[in-house]
Amino acid sequence: MTSYLPEPYKIKMVETLKLLSKEERKESIRRAGYNPFSLRSDEVYIDLLSDSGTGAMSDRQWAGLMLGDEAYAGSRNFYHLEETVQDLTGYKYVLPTHQGRGAEQIIFPILVKRDGQYVLGNMHFDTTKAHIELARAIPVNFVIEEAYDTSLEHPFKGNFDLVKLAAFIEEKGAENIACIVNTITCNSAGGQPVSLANMKEVYALGQKYNIPVVLDSARFAENAYFIQQREAGCESKSIEEIILEMFALGDVFTMSAKKDGLVNIGGILAIKEDEELYLKCQAMIVPLEGFPTYGGLAGRDMEALARGLKEVVKEDYLRTRIGQVKLLGDLLIEGGVPVQRPIGGHAVFVDAGKILPDMPKTQFPGHALAVALYTASGVRAVEVGSLLFGRDPKTNEDGLAELELLRLTIPRRTYTDNHIRYIADSLIEVYRARDNVKGVSFTYEPPILRHFTARFELVHS
Numbered sequence: 001m002t003s004y005l006p007e008p009y010k011i012k013m014v015e016t017l018k019l020l021s022k023e024e025r026k027e028s029i030r031r032a033g034y035n036p037f038s039l040r041s042d043e044v045y046i047d048l049l050s051d052s053g054t055g056a057m058s059d060r061q062w063a064g065l066m067l068g069d070e071a072y073a074g075s076r077n078f079y080h081l082e083e084t085v086q087d088l089t090g091y092k093y094v095l096p097t098h099q100g101r102g103a104e105q106i107i108f109p110i111l112v113k114r115d116g117q118y119v120l121g122n123m124h125f126d127t128t129k130a131h132i133e134l135a136r137a138i139p140v141n142f143v144i145e146e147a148y149d150t151s152l153e154h155p156f157k158g159n160f161d162l163v164k165l166a167a168f169i170e171e172k173g174a175e176n177i178a179c180i181v182n183t184i185t186c187n188s189a190g191g192q193p194v195s196l197a198n199m200k201e202v203y204a205l206g207q208k209y210n211i212p213v214v215l216d217s218a219r220f221a222e223n224a225y226f227i228q229q230r231e232a233g234c235e236s237k238s239i240e241e242i243i244l245e246m247f248a249l250g251d252v253f254t255m256s257a258k259k260d261g262l263v264n265i266g267g268i269l270a271i272k273e274d275e276e277l278y279l280k281c282q283a284m285i286v287p288l289e290g291f292p293t294y295g296g297l298a299g300r301d302m303e304a305l306a307r308g309l310k311e312v313v314k315e316d317y318l319r320t321r322i323g324q325v326k327l328l329g330d331l332l333i334e335g336g337v338p339v340q341r342p343i344g345g346h347a348v349f350v351d352a353g354k355i356l357p358d359m360p361k362t363q364f365p366g367h368a369l370a371v372a373l374y375t376a377s378g379v380r381a382v383e384v385g386s387l388l389f390g391r392d393p394k395t396n397e398d399g400l401a402e403l404e405l406l407r408l409t410i411p412r413r414t415y416t417d418n419h420i421r422y423i424a425d426s427l428i429e430v431y432r433a434r435d436n437v438k439g440v441s442f443t444y445e446p447p448i449l450r451h452f453t454a455r456f457e458l459v460h461s
Helices: 022-031 058-067 076-089 101-110 126-134 162-172 196-210 220-230 240-246 275-288 299-311 314-335 364-379 417-432
Strands: 093-097 119-121 138-143 176-183 215-216 252-256 267-271 346-351 383-384 405-409 440-444 455-458
Touching: 022 364, 058 176, 058 299, 076 240, 093 101, 093 119, 093 275, 093 440, 101 176, 101 215, 101 252, 101 267, 119 162, 119 275, 126 138, 138 196, 138 252, 162 176, 162 196, 176 196, 196 240, 215 440, 220 240, 220 314, 220 455, 314 417, 364 405, 364 417, 364 440, 383 417
Parallel strands: 119 138, 119 176, 176 215, 215 252
Antiparallel strands: 093 267, 252 267, 346 405, 383 405, 440 455
């Protein structure tokens, strides 16, 4: 028997990729204001900017597009999606949204009762943090300290520090906590999973203090796979069984379905059993997203999502998906590149702070490394560090992230292992020439979610 298994699918259609010359890449990134987000996609050779909506759908999902019921109200595709979500998660009330931030813009203003309340998380990602702040609440992170040591092997670096979480609730008072957000897997910590045991303790604290627990579940299937593979007592459970156990440990979930929904557009807001909360959310869906049975999606999109949610729980898919990400991580480790360990579910997170230790955090080492990687290879990646973290809203202080990371995000069912080897070889070359990497400074800094549309210039020291 061979020591490895190939992908559980075959390729039916291909899209041509073109590698621009190095001089063309230099001009492209300069024209983009040294922000990879502003590059045109046809200027990118291999795109690792995001796993959000960038994957390949299956033939069954494409076939489902032809069954789209585009009725304004009562689309049969909605009822297929609703039934699928109910069976998968056990949640009673399901509202489709155009993507995950559509769900966040509805739920947070409802859960935040007054200005200055806290929203507690393991580690809030950028858009979640922004929606919390737009709701005039204060996001606070409680991920375990082990998450900040990228060289440390720990099976569940996305876990909450339960002692600090409980102490904060006691100190501030439960009435001042709007909700707890449990992000599974935890993107900002390096795509790291949260254990079932830790989820149970977090939910128990929510129950004790009557604080709702929201599951940010964009990568729920990947989290379930890590639980099956790493958590004692879970190795004989099916992915579907673990998913039901996970969702039982929350009251609400938001989902960017562009990740583990295996679709190019879509999101979900679901409430387990609180009808009053559901009706408040339903009322806000109409002005912000659309009628409750489409929520900003076409019928065909809902059908593709319903089918994707059934495909993503297949163990052979998850083994291949997470195995490909691990391949990239292993190749980089062999090349001496420091990364967040163990390798996470959707991306490899490179420790740019260790690669560029003398670069000031306000010159954004992760972003500087992204610019250098694109220039060298045509590979587009993204910073997860002080640039993404943003300024302190009170003091305007910058350079605040604990970790300065470069995220190499792998789209689902999109690239081959040869693409992965090219990525690894390219970044290893940049790493070996790291003394040539230049920092960046703002020429334009947006007030919210600045990393998406900011413009920069290179710092010549």
